[in-house]
Amino acid sequence: MKPTVHDIAREAGVSLSTVDRVLNGRADVRPKNAERVKTAVRKLGYVRDTNAANLAKKRRYNFVFVLPEGPISFVDTVAAAIREAADAQVTDRADVEVRYVNAADPHAIVKCLKSLDLGQLDGVAIMVPETPQVRDAVAHIKSAGAYVVSLVSDLPNSRCDHFIGIDNFSAGQTAGALLGKFLRKETGSILVTTNSMVARDSIERRYGLDEILSRDFPGLTALPTIEFHDDSKRIHETLERAISEHPELRAIYSMGSGNTAMLDALRDHAGEKNLVVVAHDLTSVTRQALVDGDVDAIIVQNVGHLARSALRVLRAKCDDTEIYEAQEQIRIEIVMRENLY
Amino acid sequence: MKPTVHDIAREAGVSLSTVDRVLNGRADVRPKNAERVKTAVRKLGYVRDTNAANLAKKRRYNFVFVLPEGPISFVDTVAAAIREAADAQVTDRADVEVRYVNAADPHAIVKCLKSLDLGQLDGVAIMVPETPQVRDAVAHIKSAGAYVVSLVSDLPNSRCDHFIGIDNFSAGQTAGALLGKFLRKETGSILVTTNSMVARDSIERRYGLDEILSRDFPGLTALPTIEFHDDSKRIHETLERAISEHPELRAIYSMGSGNTAMLDALRDHAGEKNLVVVAHDLTSVTRQALVDGDVDAIIVQNVGHLARSALRVLRAKCDDTEIYEAQEQIRIEIVMRENLY
DNA sequence: GCCTATTTGACATACGTATGTCAAGTCAAC
DNA sequence: GTTGACTTGACATACGTATGTCAAATAGGC
Numbered sequence: 025m026k027p028t029v030h031d032i033a034r035e036a037g038v039s040l041s042t043v044d045r046v047l048n049g050r051a052d053v054r055p056k057n058a059e060r061v062k063t064a065v066r067k068l069g070y071v072r073d074t075n076a077a078n079l080a081k082k083r084r085y086n087f088v089f090v091l092p093e094g095p096i097s098f099v100d101t102v103a104a105a106i107r108e109a110a111d112a113q114v115t116d117r118a119d120v121e122v123r124y125v126n127a128a129d130p131h132a133i134v135k136c137l138k139s140l141d142l143g144q145l146d147g148v149a150i151m152v153p154e155t156p157q158v159r160d161a162v163a164h165i166k167s168a169g170a171y172v173v174s175l176v177s178d179l180p181n182s183r184c185d186h187f188i189g190i191d192n193f194s195a196g197q198t199a200g201a202l203l204g205k206f207l208r209k210e211t212g213s214i215l216v217t218t219n220s221m222v223a224r225d226s227i228e229r230r231y232g233l234d235e236i237l238s239r240d241f242p243g244l245t246a247l248p249t250i251e252f253h254d255d256s257k258r259i260h261e262t263l264e265r266a267i268s269e270h271p272e273l274r275a276i277y278s279m280g281s282g283n284t285a286m287l288d289a290l291r292d293h294a295g296e297k298n299l300v301v302v303a304h305d306l307t308s309v310t311r312q313a314l315v316d317g318d319v320d321a322i323i324v325q326n327v328g329h330l331a332r333s334a335l336r337v338l339r340a341k342c343d344d345t346e347i348y349e350a351q352e353q354i355r356i357e358i359v360m361r362e363n364l365y
Numbered sequence: 366m367k368p369t370v371h372d373i374a375r376e377a378g379v380s381l382s383t384v385d386r387v388l389n390g391r392a393d394v395r396p397k398n399a400e401r402v403k404t405a406v407r408k409l410g411y412v413r414d415t416n417a418a419n420l421a422k423k424r425r426y427n428f429v430f431v432l433p434e435g436p437i438s439f440v441d442t443v444a445a446a447i448r449e450a451a452d453a454q455v456t457d458r459a460d461v462e463v464r465y466v467n468a469a470d471p472h473a474i475v476k477c478l479k480s481l482d483l484g485q486l487d488g489v490a491i492m493v494p495e496t497p498q499v500r501d502a503v504a505h506i507k508s509a510g511a512y513v514v515s516l517v518s519d520l521p522n523s524r525c526d527h528f529i530g531i532d533n534f535s536a537g538q539t540a541g542a543l544l545g546k547f548l549r550k551e552t553g554s555i556l557v558t559t560n561s562m563v564a565r566d567s568i569e570r571r572y573g574l575d576e577i578l579s580r581d582f583p584g585l586t587a588l589p590t591i592e593f594h595d596d597s598k599r600i601h602e603t604l605e606r607a608i609s610e611h612p613e614l615r616a617i618y619s620m621g622s623g624n625t626a627m628l629d630a631l632r633d634h635a636g637e638k639n640l641v642v643v644a645h646d647l648t649s650v651t652r653q654a655l656v657d658g659d660v661d662a663i664i665v666q667n668v669g670h671l672a673r674s675a676l677r678v679l680r681a682k683c684d685d686t687e688i689y690e691a692q693e694q695i696r697i698e699i700v701m702r703e704n705l706y
Numbered sequence: 707g708c709c710t711a712t713t714t715g716a717c718a719t720a721c722g723t724a725t726g727t728c729a730a731g732t733c734a735a736c
Numbered sequence: 737g738t739t740g741a742c743t744t745g746a747c748a749t750a751c752g753t754a755t756g757t758c759a760a761a762t763a764g765g766c
Contacts, residue, residue, distance in 0.1 A: 208641075362538035
């Protein structure tokens, strides 16, 4: 039988009230008695029944997700996953709200974070680039007693409670290894594209790619990263030029958002080149491209897992409960047409 | 505010007792009143608070896992994952026991299944091949009110409540696609090995492989499957012969257990051939082989996910709660050195 | 040893559900 | 209209925890 507070009281030779005061820090307790309670807790291996406690407290968890706004289809899939997870039983007692900010504007991000009702808030998951202002806002939220996790892109200098996402350096390595193996005996160059290198993600992926290519696939050269800042004309021109200027072009690695334009351009300009294509993130566009055979493989972080993990981690933090790391580890998945889900 | 049984009673104009009788089928209730309760439930969208109910009932869940015994390292990883999941908070209120049977002996399996204390049992997850006897035993367990899920290998003709595992046909397709893409412009043959084709898994994977090769990679031919029945000498000889007899050999696909022997043999006999190797299941052996570069990619079903999923599904069945399909979907993962976890 | 401030314990109530007892109510058949 | 069988409602208790009230116990300062 699991010990209860009653057992603790008996073991410690104090009353239930005192046990409660120690466990919940509700009033001054003489050090001697506090120590006896703590000893009894350790001795009996007491762990609070969070469900019963939540029942008694009528506990609700208030969580907010802050996502970048704009026409980024990956973010849409994340948002959908959050809503689905919030609806499912995974999140009893949790109210979750999704807010959007202009991620390119640190000021706007901070404004959004400052506008949170810290009295109500239990935790927030944020998916924005790190800036000093964001770092301060995170600290502010934490000082108010709420928990903060970063989602998808890490905020290494902010004191977040957890990071929910993949290691982008490894993701870049994985892409590089895939490209290298797909091009096994071939040599040539790889076109690397992204919407913007401002996002830390792309930078890290690029590092990972370069590292693995130079170490394991010296016959392959990655061309300088092309950024096309939501400009589909630019990607068309760039791709066209790259194909004509680089007859040795063998592959394309699309590192981040903006797959749509890249894939459109690819269809127009590279029909006969038979390029190997690796992209990131499973969206309706990349999904279709996989099915059509326009993309060979996609590097994926499962958005359902991201959403559920963020919620579980925030809850665990609120409950001061251990995080089940094995479950919260977001894996770098490789998806091809055959294991598409 | 979520409606409670009190709200239902008020809405239906009956007493709490009657609501309880209807909700838990505890006694005869006049049809008219039963209908009023059910209507109120629907109208208010009442859902039972399982945590509160479990608290009141002092509910415990009794689950048993039945795994194949013998020196199968994949099974060891599954068992470890089950124990880890059972220890973690994921499984409050659950007692889980792991039993081993000789999976090659249908009689032994049935004996094990019959020996379960059906009075205590709430659910069982079984990882054994399907036979008519097993099918009957499953039916027997179910008729006693316990739930049954199949783990890793499906029992399509038994009336299990759920299957926790991957689609092995798709897994074979995935392996085929990987091999095809790794060998992009090459032609030649692929050696296919397994410990035993008795297991349905291997058969399905082989079908998937053949399907994808003939459709998408006609230049590649899969040789007849070699079974080596726990005989490491046989795999050595076979591999040696295959390499000498098939100069066009390009790759090896190890479909199931027995990777150890296969990899040993590979190191001895195929040093200079530079074969592409795809195997199944992440064990200490395949993990090391990945790191050493002896294997190019591994098709994985995450054992932690398998274990947690089995437990969640069994609970959901016991609670008559909806299964969160998106979460329970076991993915066919592709693991290379770079995204190894 | 007394006074006061602090600490403690006993008790009650609650959360949402389960389950039992027993008296009161309702119904159908005679 | 009465009987007996069935159905219902009121109430009590419980699960493990939280939280409040108030009187009693205790410690420390004198």
